[in-house]
Amino acid sequence: xxxxxxxAGSKVSYGVVEGGRVAEVDGSPFEAHKKTGKSHALDSxxxxxxxxxxxxxAGGAPNYVKHLEWANSYFGAxxxxxxxxxxxxxxxxxxxxxxENIVIPRGAKEVHYEGELVAVIGKKAKRVTPEQALDYVLGxxxxxxxxxRTWQFADPTWWRAKNSDTFKPIGPWIETDVDVDNAMxxxxxxxxxxxxxxxxxxxxxxxxYISAISQYITxxxxxxxxxxxxxxxxxxxxxxxxxxxxxxxxxTLSNPVIADK
Amino acid sequence: xxxxxxxAGSKVSYGVVEGGRVAEVDGSPFEAHKKTGKSHALDSxxxxxxxxxxxxxAGGAPNYVKHLEWANSYFGAxxxxxxxxxxxxxxxxxxxxxxENIVIPRGAKEVHYEGELVAVIGKKAKRVTPEQALDYVLGxxxxxxxxxRTWQFADPTWWRAKNSDTFKPIGPWIETDVDVDNAMxxxxxxxxxxxxxxxxxxxxxxxxYISAISQYITxxxxxxxxxxxxxxxxxxxxxxxxxxxxxxxxxTLSNPVIADK
Numbered sequence: 001x002x003x004x005x006x007x008a009g010s011k012v013s014y015g016v017v018e019g020g021r022v023a024e025v026d027g028s029p030f031e032a033h034k035k036t037g038k039s040h041a042l043d044s045x046x047x048x049x050x051x052x053x054x055x056x057x058a059g060g061a062p063n064y065v066k067h068l069e070w071a072n073s074y075f076g077a078x079x080x081x082x083x084x085x086x087x088x089x090x091x092x093x094x095x096x097x098x099x100e101n102i103v104i105p106r107g108a109k110e111v112h113y114e115g116e117l118v119a120v121i122g123k124k125a126k127r128v129t130p131e132q133a134l135d136y137v138l139g140x141x142x143x144x145x146x147x148x149r150t151w152q153f154a155d156p157t158w159w160r161a162k163n164s165d166t167f168k169p170i171g172p173w174i175e176t177d178v179d180v181d182n183a184m185x186x187x188x189x190x191x192x193x194x195x196x197x198x199x200x201x202x203x204x205x206x207x208x209y210i211s212a213i214s215q216y217i218t219x220x221x222x223x224x225x226x227x228x229x230x231x232x233x234x235x236x237x238x239x240x241x242x243x244x245x246x247x248x249x250x251x252t253l254s255n256p257v258i259a260d261k
Numbered sequence: 262x263x264x265x266x267x268x269a270g271s272k273v274s275y276g277v278v279e280g281g282r283v284a285e286v287d288g289s290p291f292e293a294h295k296k297t298g299k300s301h302a303l304d305s306x307x308x309x310x311x312x313x314x315x316x317x318x319a320g321g322a323p324n325y326v327k328h329l330e331w332a333n334s335y336f337g338a339x340x341x342x343x344x345x346x347x348x349x350x351x352x353x354x355x356x357x358x359x360x361e362n363i364v365i366p367r368g369a370k371e372v373h374y375e376g377e378l379v380a381v382i383g384k385k386a387k388r389v390t391p392e393q394a395l396d397y398v399l400g401x402x403x404x405x406x407x408x409x410r411t412w413q414f415a416d417p418t419w420w421r422a423k424n425s426d427t428f429k430p431i432g433p434w435i436e437t438d439v440d441v442d443n444a445m446x447x448x449x450x451x452x453x454x455x456x457x458x459x460x461x462x463x464x465x466x467x468x469x470y471i472s473a474i475s476q477y478i479t480x481x482x483x484x485x486x487x488x489x490x491x492x493x494x495x496x497x498x499x500x501x502x503x504x505x506x507x508x509x510x511x512x513t514l515s516n517p518v519i520a521d522k
Contacts, residue, residue, distance in 0.1 A: 055352045061417065088418045089350040091316045093478050105477055126426075156322065157349045157418050164477040165387070216366055216425040217354050 002251070003029045003139065004173035006045040017042060017173055029138055029174065030122060030221035047098045050141050050174045051120055053224040056090040057213060058145070058162075063203050063228030070232045075153065085204040085212040090145070090226060091163040098171035101258045102146055102243070105164045110236045114145035114229035115187040115245040117199050119206045120174050121223040125214045133210035136219065139176035142245050142253040143226050144169040147233070169243075170224070175250045180206065185230070188244040189237065197230035199247055263512070264290045264400065265434035267306040278303060278434055290399055290435065291383060291482035308359045311402050311435045312381055314485040317351040318474060319406070319423075324464050324489030331493045336414065346465040346473040351406070351487060352424040359433035362519045363407055365500055366425045373494035375406035376448040376506035378460050380467045381435050382484040386475045394471035397480065400437035403506050403514040404487050405430040408494070430504075431485070436511045441467065446491070449505040450498065458491035460508055 002017035013036075014029060015022035022040045027033030030051075061079060062068035068079050096102070104111055122138030146168065151161035162168075183199035204212075209225055237243060239259040246252045263278035274297075275290060276283035283301045288294030291312075322340060323329035329340050357363070365372055383399030407429065412422035423429075444460035465473075470486055498504060500520040507513045 055354055057420075086417050087420045089352065089420070091350065091478070093316055093481065156347050159318075159348045159350070159474070160477045165479050213420070216421045217352070218426050220354065 001139075001176045002173045003050065003176065005048040005050050006040075007048055008040050008045045012048065015040075047172050049095045049097045050171055051222045051224070053092045053095070053222050054220055055223050056092055056168075056226065057209070057223065058088040058090050058226040058228070059085070059202070059204060059209050060228040061088060064197070064201055064230035065203060066197070067228065067230045074232065075149065077153070082203055085208045087209060087213055089157070090168055091159070092168075094163045094165055094168035096166050096169050096255065098169070098253055098255070100169070100255060101166065102144075102169060102237070102255050103166040103258055103260050104237075104239055105148070106260050108148045108151075108164075110149040112147050112149055112233035113187055113189070113237055113243050113245070114147060114233050115185045115195060116143040116145050116229050117180065117183070117185065117227040117247060118143040118170060119210070119225040119227065121210075121219045121225070122221055124221070125210060125219040128211055128214050130207040130211040133207040133214070136210060137206065138221070139174040140178045140180070140247075140250055141170055141174045142172070142247050142250055143224075144243060144245055144253060144255060145226055145229060169253055169255045171253050172251050178249045183248045183250075186246040188246070189235070190241055194235070195229075195231050195233070201230055202227055262437045263434045264311065264437070266309040266311050267301075268309055269301050269306045273309065276301075308433050310356045310358045311432055312483045312485070314353045314356070314483050315481055316484050317353055317429075317487065318470070318484065319349040319351050319487040319489070320346070320463070320465060320470050321489040322349060325458070325462055325491035326464065327458070328489065328491045328493075335493065336410065338414070343464055346469045348470065348474055350418070351429055352420070353429075355424045355426055355429035357427050357430050357516065359430070359514055359516070361430070361516060362427065363405075363430060363498070363504070363516050364427040364519055364521050365498075366409070367521050369409045369412075369425075371410045371497045373408050373410055374448055374450070374498055374504045374506070375408060375490035375494050376446045376456060377404040377406050377490050378441065378444070378446065378488040378508060379404040379431060380471070380486040380488065382471075382480045382486070383482055385482070386471060386480040389472055389475045391468040391472040394468040394475070397471060398467065399482070400435040401439045401441070401508075401511055402431055402435045403433070403508050403511055404485075405504060405506055405514060405516060406487055406490065430514055430516045432514050433512050439510045444509045444511075447507040449507070450496070451503055455496070456490075456492050456494070462491055463488055
């Protein structure tokens with residue numbers, strides 16, 4: 001089942017994507033809801049970010065072995081193979097929806113895409129086991145953890161490197177039924193495949209992160225957990241580019257890249 | 262003017278604290294609002310966290326010279342005098358209100374208070390100068406940046422060290438008129454003064470942080486900027502303690518400390 005948030009005319013609603021149409025819903029997937037009986041052609045509505053994230057958690061840093069090895073080699077960095085499922089943060093100010101523009105900020109030198117699986121929390125979770133953890137996931141969407149690499153090595157907690165406005169494309173919707181272990185993440189830059197990896201090749205999986213975080217922190221509906229990317233994230237993106245990220249079983253998140261005005 | 266959020270019976274409202282009473286308001290300080298004409302005795306209502314923070318920014322780390330020097334000496338840390346107003350993050354899951362309990366989590370070894378000034382953003386701010394920045398501040402409140410020190414040196418981005426549930430007391434209200442330069446921050450543990458410093462002795466001030474962040478990131482109403490603490494943060498807090506933080510011109514944030522159940 002695909003949950004989207006969308007705007008039709010001036011009205012914003014949640015909806016369920018079925019074939020080429022969106023069935024409008026009163027309420028949201030995080031609370032009581034029912035279909036209104038209205039539906040819209042999918043290509044006639046504007047898709048919005050699929051949820052508001054009170055807190056935006058990010059696995060890693062790096063949460064895939066080949067990305068870690070590539071980053072250490074390419075940047076001369078010293079990321080270590082993580083021994084525990086420690087989390088970082090991203091900031092929801094940077095969220096943009098499917099088809100919205102990634103804006104390269106003034107002063108940016110090297111901006112990279114990062115195609116990622118994003119788990120969306122559906123229910124309050126505190127002190128859950130890895131075995132219970134997936135019961136608290138509403139579903140999965142796609143994220144692009146856009147990163148300015150020179151700032152990444154200058155900024156504590158990567159605030160500007162990873163959270164400049166528009167740096168967190170997320171969408172197009174939340175798919176509740178995903179076979180993460182057998183999914184593939186495929187990044188296309190201007191239509192050409194630049195990265196392709198098994199989505200489930202994480203160092204720590206979704207259940208391990210949720211369980212680890214929830215030992216200390218109450219996860220709440222809408223919180224997102226960004227699962228990291230694999231491999232290299234080259235070439236750098238620039239104004240005029242278009243980035244598409246497919247995760248099989250979910251869909252495609254597409255975002256054009258433009259210069260700051 | 263003191264803006265509070267409060268609950269009276271089952272109703273949650275914003276209000277304005279005037280003397281010993283709270284004048285109830287329809288709306289909020291971040292949007293259209295007007296007094297309803299009702300008021301309540303301040304000691305008859307439950308004060309709530311004064312705002313929801315879409316993103317929680319934290320200055321530093323360390324943003325006061327003597328705290329930096331103490332931390333390097335006490336922990337054998339190697340914090341450097343910051344050259345730029347870089348920001349970190351805290352997470353709103355950890356917010357609790359005035360008089361709510363700080364819960365020492367399981368496994369915690371050394372939990373410290375940190376008495377801080379917190380600036381509350383009132384209007385969208387993007388690319389503002391330091392001279393303009395304070396126009397975007399609604400007012401100031403008090404924060405306790407509770408920190409588990411052994412986790413602080415083990416966790417990337419201090420997720421559990423600083424954001425375990427209940428680790429971010431904030432309140433009691435937002436004061437719109439504060440003379441930050443002449444304010445004092447005073448921390449009392451079980452009634453005894455354990456820390457006392459000039460609030461305005463920051464390395465970087467509120468205007469510098471807001472301007473720096475806003476070059477890349479749109480600050481939005483309700484965002485909070487935690488300004489760091491000065492001096493040592495000893496002794497460690499333990500169940501049965503009570504922490505009071507005064508900032509002159511704002512008020513007192515009080516929180517009992519209890520053990521996890």
